[in-house]
Amino acid sequence: MLDPVRVWLAASTGAWLGHMFWFTTGRAIRGRRLALGSAAFRARAAQVNRLIEARPVTAILLLQYLYGLRLVGAVALGLTEFSLLRFALYQIVNCLVWAGLIGGVGYLLGGLVTEIFHGWFKWIWMVASAVLVFLLFRFLGRLLDRIKEE
Template identity: 40%
Template sequence: MAHHLQHLIEQYGLLAVFLGCLAEGEGAAILGGFFAHQGVFGLPAAVLASFTGAALGDMGFFLLGRRYARHPWVQRLRARPGFARADRLVRRHPNAFVLLNRYVYGMRLVGGVAAGLAEIGFWRFAVLNLVSALAWAALFTALGYVFGLGVQEFIGRALHAHQRLWIGGGLLVFAGLAAVIVRTWLIRRARELPT
């Protein structure tokens, strides 16, 4: 079983990191760094997968807002808590917003659409998005890599590779549950804030 799990992670781990980073993705980037530390794949490959997923995801949200402003899905996003705030911020500070939006949990999706609706130029958004995605991918992948160092030191080198992979899987489940709890808290808090 453990050998099968390791094989799956080696085979599809970078794809999973890429797909996880298309949306919110911090957990996917951190796990990419963790598995890079465990030697499942290289650190540069994990950073590249995180960067590509993050950059393409935000570009997709931007184009969605730009080209399909009247689509029902975009209209539902505009009704989400936090969208009015994102819209105000992107219109006041467009460069800073595009550079920093991905660091605010729960704002990436609505932030990309808000940037598209704010009529920021395509090339301006693209350049700022690439710079931001590269810094973001390097930061969160490095956090996962350093976390892998800490786990190895804390638990010891005696664990076999498959046991460390199980730890990584458990961390993924924990990160997912924590993300749901934080997202729920942020949505509840955004509803309480005046618009």
């Protein structure tokens, strides 16, 4: 079994480094003219930017836990005037809490799931894998049929 403290530190360090990378990416492209698409998209992007600038700490904390927005949020924060040092410090705390929560839930539920399925895991995994492979081939077959029709 892996040491939970080391897993927690590794996960939080990896998350922090990733967030710093995406924040600095946002900082690097800040001020450049980007193709933002439609006027409606630009209006929404401006609204999100105003919200981030009005409450950056809240944005940092919330974007961490909204599925699919962790990296986008870091880029968006990098596009603002928010200080790199402040972002880094808030993210240290945020990533430590996040890794503790996610790792703790996984640690606690991992034992429960293992107990529930006791020995059935490999069979469930094999059936799920076979279903996924079947669905992949079915999707690819339909895609090839569409390409041939065009």
